[in-house]
Amino acid sequence: MGRQQLHIFFFPMLAHGHMLPILDMAKAFSSRAVTSTIITTHLHVPMFQKAIQNSVDISVRGITFPAAASGLPEGIESVEMVKSEEMFAKFFLGTTKLRGELENLLEELRPDCLVADMFFPWASDAAAKFDIPRLIFHGTSTFAMSVGESLRRNRPFDGVSSDSEPFIIPELPHEIKMTRGQVSLFDRKKHEVETEFSKLFKDVKASDSNCYGLINNSFYEMEPDYVEYYTKKLGRRTWHVGPLMLCNNDADGEKAERGKKSTIDEDDVIQWLDSKPQNSVVYVCFGSVSIMTRAQLQEIARGLESSGQDFIWVIRKCVDEEDSEKWFPKGFEDRIKANGKGLIVNGWAPQILILNHESVGAFVTHCGWNSTLESVSSGVPMITWPMFAEQFLNEKLLTDVLKIGVAVGATQWSRVSVEVLKGEKLAEAVARVMVGDEAVAIRARAKEMKDSARAAVEEGGSSFNDLDSLIRELSAYR
Ligand code: UDP
Numbered sequence: 131m132g133r134q135q136l137h138i139f140f141f142p143m144l145a146h147g148h149m150l151p152i153l154d155m156a157k158a159f160s161s162r163a164v165t166s167t168i169i170t171t172h173l174h175v176p177m178f179q180k181a182i183q184n185s186v187d188i189s190v191r192g193i194t195f196p197a198a199a200s201g202l203p204e205g206i207e208s209v210e211m212v213k214s215e216e217m218f219a220k221f222f223l224g225t226t227k228l229r230g231e232l233e234n235l236l237e238e239l240r241p242d243c244l245v246a247d248m249f250f251p252w253a254s255d256a257a258a259k260f261d262i263p264r265l266i267f268h269g270t271s272t273f274a275m276s277v278g279e280s281l282r283r284n285r286p287f288d289g290v291s292s293d294s295e296p297f298i299i300p301e302l303p304h305e306i307k308m309t310r311g312q313v314s315l316f317d318r319k320k321h322e323v324e325t326e327f328s329k330l331f332k333d334v335k336a337s338d339s340n341c342y343g344l345i346n347n348s349f350y351e352m353e354p355d356y357v358e359y360y361t362k363k364l365g366r367r368t369w370h371v372g373p374l375m376l377c378n379n380d381a382d383g384e385k386a387e388r389g390k391k392s393t394i395d396e397d398d399v400i401q402w403l404d405s406k407p408q409n410s411v412v413y414v415c416f417g418s419v420s421i422m423t424r425a426q427l428q429e430i431a432r433g434l435e436s437s438g439q440d441f442i443w444v445i446r447k448c449v450d451e452e453d454s455e456k457w458f459p460k461g462f463e464d465r466i467k468a469n470g471k472g473l474i475v476n477g478w479a480p481q482i483l484i485l486n487h488e489s490v491g492a493f494v495t496h497c498g499w500n501s502t503l504e505s506v507s508s509g510v511p512m513i514t515w516p517m518f519a520e521q522f523l524n525e526k527l528l529t530d531v532l533k534i535g536v537a538v539g540a541t542q543w544s545r546v547s548v549e550v551l552k553g554e555k556l557a558e559a560v561a562r563v564m565v566g567d568e569a570v571a572i573r574a575r576a577k578e579m580k581d582s583a584r585a586a587v588e589e590g591g592s593s594f595n596d597l598d599s600l601i602r603e604l605s606a607y608r
Contacts, residue, residue, distance in 0.1 A: 135187070136242050136605055137165040140267075141232065143247040144171060144195070144225070145209035146389045146418045147500055148269050151347045153181055154374035155245070155267070160187035161377065162601055169235060171195040171228075173207040177389060193231035200224030210418050219327040225249065226330065229256055236260045242608045245345060251333035254341050263342035263607060270499045272348055272368070273356045273531070274523035275338075277306065278317065279364060282335065287313050294541060301363075303355035304531055311541045312522040343367035345600070347374045347503065349586035349593045352579065353527065369600045371593045373503040373583050375482060389418075393477030399442070399484060402473055406440050409491030409573070412513075412560055413484050415444035416496040419545065420517040424448050424457040426547045431462050433556030434472065439491075439564055441472045444479040449546050485510050491573075492563045494538075494556070497521040502528065509580030511572045513538055513559045518545040534576040536562045 138159060142152035149170065156166035166188045168178050175192040182188040195207045201220045206212065212221050233256050236244070245265045246253035257264035268275060277299055281287070286297045293311035310318065316331055324332075338344065348370050350357050361368050378388075392399075403411060414434065416422065422430070427448055434441045448457065466472035481501070484490060485508040493505045494513040502524050505512050512535035514525040522543060528535030538559045542549045562568055586593040 135163055135165045136601060136608065137167070137239070138604075139167050139169055139236070139239075139241045139244045139246075141169045141244065141246040141250065141253065142267070143209065143249045143269075144174065144207060147498055148247055148249075148267075149174060149177070150389050151269055151372075151374050151500055152245070152247075152267060153178060154377055155345070155347070155371070156182070156188050157185060158371060158374055158377045158597060159601070160185050162597065163187070164601060167191055167235075167239060167241065169193060169232060171207050181388075191235055193228055193235070196224060196227045199227065219325075222249065222330060223326055226252060229253075232256055233259065236262075243342075243604050248334055248337070251330070251337035254337055263604065266338060266341050266344045267347075268344065269347060270520050271353060271356070271502070271524055271527055272346055272360045272370070273353045273527040274499070274520040275346075276356045276359050276364070277302065277523045277526070278314075278520060281313060281317050287318065303359055306526050306530055308522065308526065309541060312516075312543055314518070314520070314522075314543055338366060343369065346370045347372035347499070349373060349583060349591075350596075351582040351586060351592060352506065352532070369596045371597045371600070373507045373587065373593075375500070375504055376507055376584065376587045378482070387480065388482060390478040392475075392480045394473075394475045394479060396480050396483060399473065399475075399480060400487065402442075403484070403487040403489045405470075406489040408488050409564075410440055411487075411489045412437070412439045412441040412492045412494060412564070413481075413490050413510075414441060414494040415479060415481060415501065416446065416515070416517065417498040417501055418446070419498075419519075420496050421447060421449050421546045423547050423550070425550045428457055428459055429550055429553040430556060431459050431553070433553030433560070435459075435462065435465070436553060437557040437560040437564075439560055440470075440489075442475065442479070442484060442490075443472060444475045444477075444481075446477070482508075492560065494560075497524040497528065499524060503583075506534070506576070506579050507583045509573075509577045511535060511563050511569075511576045513556070513563055514540075515551075515556075516540050517547065518543055532575065532579065534572055534579055536572070 140152050140156050142148040159166055168190045172192040175190050178190040197204050197206045212218050229252055243263050244257040248266050248268045254264045280299050280301050284300045287310040290297050290310055294309050296307045296309050299306045349372050350370050482504055485504050493510045495501045497514050497516045514535045515538045516522040516525045529537050536559045539555050585591050
């Protein structure tokens with residue numbers, strides 16, 4: 131490994147929503163002659179290895195996730211495999227045990243910088259031991275980071291009388307309203323009794339202000355007020371280098387296979403989309419972690435059918451999946467097969483490929499940040515259906531600030547859907563985004579945002595320049 135080149139360690143959380151953008155980030159750095167080493171646990175090494183086979187400057191090193199020592203069943207090695215809240219806490223605490231092996235690798239390879247996930251607050255101390263800067267990767271919008279700070283500092287939800295009464299989030303560049311039911315349970319709780327888990331989350335929040343800086347998968351033109359707010363008002367050093375997925379190459383199939391093998395043949399999906407008119411298909415996918423109940427899935431099926439639009443629907447799993455009884459509304463599958471209106475993907479879809487197809491006219495999304503950016507980069511308007519994490523905050527950016535999304539009306543923060551939104555609500559939101567004057571205006575704004583996203587990563591664009599200045603600074607630090 132040539133010591134002339136800057137060498138960066140990338141250490142993502144064990145979840146596709148974090149590993150995929152970090153993989154893209156390593157590719158973006160390697161396109162500027164930076165050497166990258168991705169650190170992950172053994173289960174995920176093959177996924178990364180497959181994805182970097184064309185990149186000489188990126189390598190992967192595997193470490194061991196101590197599932198049993200963390201009180202988890204053997205083999206649990208990803209947030210996506212975690213089923214209960216109790217396992218969730220054990221899993222996150224388990225990741226703190228990765229520190230020893232990370233430090234061994236820092237010692238062995240002596241990189242110039244460590245880019246580590248926000249969920250690894252202890253990584254700052256690990257980097258300090260080797261006298262290298264630690265950058266934090268959040269994997270979300272600067273908007274969500276700004277709103278989250280205000281919510282935690284001001285606790286405006288303490289003053290409302292119910293989970294459904296709206297309140298205004300103070301100190302922000304826009305008037306943003308939300309309800310207590312939409313606020314993350316971690317932020318709502320006061321944690322009067324500190325546990326190991328609540329301490330870890332406190333450390334996660336605190337580490338933003340005691341690290342070298344933050345590297346965000348976003349771009350200035352998408353949220354300029356919040357980039358200013360976060361960097362100037364909150365005083366955080368931040369580089370915006372996204373949308374990182376745009377560094378992927380069609381020719382190498384990097385867009386077709388991301389993270390997991392699709393459970394549907396890519397050519398079949400494209401052929402099906404080719405047979406549909408422009409902007410006519412609604413794509414529905416709720417990411418890799420959230421879980422829908424059968425009751426909710428039934429309502430989605432009803433809503434999609436009654437919207438009258440063509441659709442591709444990715445179904446990950448439902449919470450009572452052991453129950454083998456069919457949960458689709460009566461005759462649903464036969465009808466959509468017969469009239470060719472819908473395509474069901476049970477498992478994993480080639481999302482970027484689908485979003486980039488000109489027949490796709492809207493995306494029903496849980497507002498995970500990667501899905502959001504992928505939709506923005508493809509110019510596809512969104513129907514927003516947040517569930518947990520910071521997804522309700524991303525929704526506000528899309529519906530209230532950028533106005534490129536319409537909310538279905540989710541009100542309860544939960545990883546497993548706890549409310550059952552009626553199919554009619556989905557059909558109404560689909561109609562608003564797909565037909566009429568409002569739809570035309572939303573589509574025009576989405577198209578503008580796509581153009582700025584692409585311009586940001588091209589030579590001379592805001593993200594291109596931010597990445598350059600970060601590399602220059604890290605080289606000088608060395
Ligand atoms: N994804 C995909 N196919 C699927 C589901 C998800 O390729 O069927 C990808 C998606 O393109 C995105 C990532 O997985 O890059 C999900 O990240 P996001 O932040 O949207 O949501 P999360 O899964 O973290 O909730």
